[in-house]
Each structure stands twice: as structure tokens, then as C-alpha cells.
Amino acid sequence: MINELNRVVVTGMGIISPIGNNIPEFWKNIINEKNGVAPITKFDTANFKTKFAAEVKEFNGYDYFEKGELRKYDLFTQYALAATQEAVRNANLDFEKLNRNKIGVIWGSGNGGINTFQEQVIEFAKGNGTPRFNPFFIPKMIADIPSGVISIKYGLRGLNFSTISACASSNNAIIDAVNYIRLGKANIIITGGSEAAINESSIGGFNASRALSTKNESPETASRPFDISRDGFVMGEGAGALVLESLETALQRGATIIAEVIGTGMAADAYHLTGTHPEGEGAYLGMLDAIEEANISPDTIDYINAHATSTNMGDLTELKAIERAFGTRKSLAISATKSMTGHLLGAAGAIESIICILAIKNNLVPATINTLEIEEGFKDKFDFVLGKSKHKEINIALNNTFGFGGHIATTVFKKYND
Structure with missing residues (x-):
């Protein structure tokens, strides 16, 4: 039991x-x-x-x-x-x-x-x-x-x-x-x-x-x-x-603890073979599930490593889902590291989880490179870290991943405290 x-x-x-x-x-x-x-x-x-x-x-x-x-x-x-x-x-x-x-x-x-x-x-x-x-x-x-x-x-x-x-x-x-x-x-x-x-x-x-x-x-x-x-x-x-x-x-065993995993979320878009739901329904549900499981307020998330693959519809629907889950919050740092690594498909969630953990460990938000002008209607709603990495106290970070078929998986990592 x-x-x-x-x-x-x-x-x-x-x-x-x-x-x-x-x-x-x-x-x-x-x-x-x-x-x-x-x-x-x-x-x-x-x-x-x-x-x-x-x-x-x-x-x-x-x-x-x-x-x-x-x-x-x-x-x-x-x-x-x-x-x-x-x-x-x-x-x-x-x-x-x-x-x-x-x-x-x-x-x-x-x-x-x-x-x-x-x-x-x-x-x-x-x-x-x-x-x-x-x-x-x-x-x-x-x-x-x-x-x-x-x-x-x-x-x-x-x-x-x-x-x-x-x-x-x-x-x-x-x-x-x-x-x-x-x-x-x-x-x-x-x-x-x-x-x-x-x-x-x-x-x-x-x-x-x-x-x-x-x-x-x-x-x-x-x-x-x-x-x-x-x-x-x-x-x-x-x-x-x-x-x-x-x-x-x-x-x-006296291991060095790098971070703690406090929340996980899964959902489905239930919409299209390859396209995301127009309003980011699955992405919203996945983030909500992870936040609820972590037993934290959305306001405590310091950094989101977005799925953000650079596709027209996918990026827009993720931003809609983030706004729905977190509201408009200028202190919420968002970046998309696929701009540097490319999209590692099935391995993306793992390396971007590692990025979230290292961001927490080093209190540093990695940048989104190449992006010059944010999607219309969103550029003033969040702290998009563009061009250069940014020092910031990060206690909790969230990682989004979405797959063809409408699969949604979100993880939440936290700075380890005794």
C-alpha cells in the first residue's frame, strides 16, 4: 500500500x-x-x-x-x-x-x-x-x-x-x-x-x-x-x-542533487494529425496539469523553455496557451533554444529539460537567437529573452513538448531545497 x-x-x-x-x-x-x-x-x-x-x-x-x-x-x-x-x-x-x-x-x-x-x-x-x-x-x-x-x-x-x-x-x-x-x-x-x-x-x-x-x-x-x-x-x-x-x-548514497522534478502534465489536442489546436487547447491543459500536480501557483514559474519549433501555427498556438495559463506577466521569461540546436524531434524534451535544469542551477535564461520581431499581439506580454542570455533568479522552470498526433507533455523543475 x-x-x-x-x-x-x-x-x-x-x-x-x-x-x-x-x-x-x-x-x-x-x-x-x-x-x-x-x-x-x-x-x-x-x-x-x-x-x-x-x-x-x-x-x-x-x-x-x-x-x-x-x-x-x-x-x-x-x-x-x-x-x-x-x-x-x-x-x-x-x-x-x-x-x-x-x-x-x-x-x-x-x-x-x-x-x-x-x-x-x-x-x-x-x-x-x-x-x-x-x-x-x-x-x-x-x-x-x-x-x-x-x-x-x-x-x-x-x-x-x-x-x-x-x-x-x-x-x-x-x-x-x-x-x-x-x-x-x-x-x-x-x-x-x-x-x-x-x-x-x-x-x-x-x-x-x-x-x-x-x-x-x-x-x-x-x-x-x-x-x-x-x-x-x-x-x-x-x-x-x-x-x-x-x-x-x-x-x-550521498549524491549531488542538481534539481527536483515537481510537476508533470500530459494532454492531447484531439484535433489534427500534424497541426496544433488553433487555441492551444492541449498545450494549455498540459501546463495546467503540471502546475496543479506541482501544487504551485502559475505566478511562481520563472522560466519557460517553449516548444516553439518555428512553425507558423505551432508557435502562435503555444503563445495563446501560455497566455491562458499564466495571464500577461512581464516577469515570465520565455525562450526557445531550438533556435540554436534545431528541433531534435523525439529527443527535444530531454535536451530542453537539461537546459531548464542548467538555467535553474546557473540562474541564467538562455536566449532565443535569430528572432527579431515577435508574433503580433504578444511581444509586450512576456519577457522574451532574445539575442543574448539573461541573468535572472530561477527557482522553477517549465518545459513544453508537443508531438504530431496532438501529444502534449510538460515537465516542471525546481531548485532543490532540503
Whole structure:
């Protein structure tokens, strides 16, 4: 019988991103407004409407895996394991001294091994229909593999699964991790998300749905959330990993507590396959749910890392939802860091949760770059942090993520107090 829910804290983080492949490098580049967007190098874009993306730079799988092991993993799984390695080290986890039966893994990805799938289908077509597939095709491709591989690597026998809710996937993974720890189903959970979808099929598919920016003449300014001239999102890739644990477990092992997770919210737009509700109904409900669960007043939120992908309708409806949830409050800082990292799809919630946690830790709001003129009717309603990061006391931060299909996932982080 459950008498009291466990408090959940963050004790470790790791990252692979377009602007840094470890937490110190990533945060340095975030606060220095580094832009991760550039022409695509992974394939020939001559015939594509969009020719740029936010690719991970200087990632070498051999820095993390032996050759025989590396061939078993799609790039999205490689990113997941690399980010987790840093998070485990950052959390100072000594698995030999812990009950591994009570340590779980919950991981999110919207696309899974889409590179592997594309490569294998192309090879099949070249073979005139002869079925010659890589024996690792299926485990490299399916989206649940990172959670399984992480558990195998560290011998973790607790709960283990993956979440898929498009661009809300990793935030949903974090929410599930929080809830299972609260219920005592696990003491520690490694959670987060990864994505490696910069290839012909993804860029072509998103182009076909008119979701991507086509500012090929100026790719570094293409991601401009909330700006009146925005024309679509910029695809990114990478992974974010968080170590979550019960407060009791963290204190018992003398862990350094980085932040506390105090609220989670989930909802659905119930409106359209790819479009957001015109009035941001799901976004509003998700934020309201998270605030109510955290048992706080909306006025106590200091910073929102907005989903804000730089799409015309998506950005506008999120602003409508924020105004409905928080009213007009000039002290509420809002920024959209996808302007630097691009949109990491299923991994977005994880790396933007990390940004929220680092913002709290450092009392610094990262900037939205590229944005010059805020959506009409909203520029004077909130503290949009544009161009340069801003020092500000941040005790509580909220992270929004929304996915195709109308999936809504919101998390609330707080500065840890004894």
C-alpha cells in the first residue's frame, strides 16, 4: 500500500547535440548563443527543398564502442549510449553498490532507427528483390532498443521500456520515470531520448508536409521561433540523458542533487494529425496539469523553455496557451533554444529539460537567437529573452513538448531545497 509518494530528484545528465557532446561544452555554447545549423553533410541535398539541418559534430562512435559492438547499433542508439555514459558518470553511480533490480531505464524516440531502415530498403531494391538483409536490421531499427541496450550495458534489471509520442517522446519518458519512482517501482531510472533522423527520407517527408524551413540562402537564421517571418522548423539530432532517483536514495548514497522534478502534465489536442489546436487547447491543459500536480501557483514559474519549433501555427498556438495559463506577466521569461540546436524531434524534451535544469542551477535564461520581431499581439506580454542570455533568479522552470498526433507533455523543475 502506498502511503506517500517519493520525491524525485535529478542527479546526473549527459548530452550529444549539434552544439556540444558533453554538458560543459553544451552549456557554454548555449549561453554564448552558438548556432548549430549548417548545410547538410550526410547526403546530397541538390534535389531537396531544404538543404540544411543541425547535425551533431565530431561524434566518433569508436570513442564509445568496439568495432564489433558498433555495427549492432543505429546512430540513434549510439547517441543514447554516449549520452547515458556521461550521465552515469555525472551522477557518480556505482552499480556494484546499488540494487540493480530497482534501477530502470525509460527511453524515448520518435523515429527509432530510420537510417537503418532506409539503408536496408535501398539495399533490398538494388538487389532486384533478393532478400539480403543485415542480421541486425530489426534490432537496429526498432525504437525500444536504446532502453534495452542501456540495461544490458550496466546490468540494470528494473523496469524497462520506451515511449513514442513523436516530438513529445523524451518528455513522456521523463514523466513515466518520475511516476514510477514516486510509486516506489524503482529507486533510480535512467531516462531521456535520442534521434538521428537527418537523411533523405526524413528531410523529404517533412518537406512534403511543408513543416521544414526552406531558407537555404541563410540557414543559420532559419530557426526563428515566434518571429513573424518564421517559415518552418530546422531538423536536429542527438540525445539527452537524465538520472532520476528518489530523494531518499540520493541522500542515502550521498549524491549531488542538481534539481527536483515537481510537476508533470500530459494532454492531447484531439484535433489534427500534424497541426496544433488553433487555441492551444492541449498545450494549455498540459501546463495546467503540471502546475496543479506541482501544487504551485502559475505566478511562481520563472522560466519557460517553449516548444516553439518555428512553425507558423505551432508557435502562435503555444503563445495563446501560455497566455491562458499564466495571464500577461512581464516577469515570465520565455525562450526557445531550438533556435540554436534545431528541433531534435523525439529527443527535444530531454535536451530542453537539461537546459531548464542548467538555467535553474546557473540562474541564467538562455536566449532565443535569430528572432527579431515577435508574433503580433504578444511581444509586450512576456519577457522574451532574445539575442543574448539573461541573468535572472530561477527557482522553477517549465518545459513544453508537443508531438504530431496532438501529444502534449510538460515537465516542471525546481531548485532543490532540503
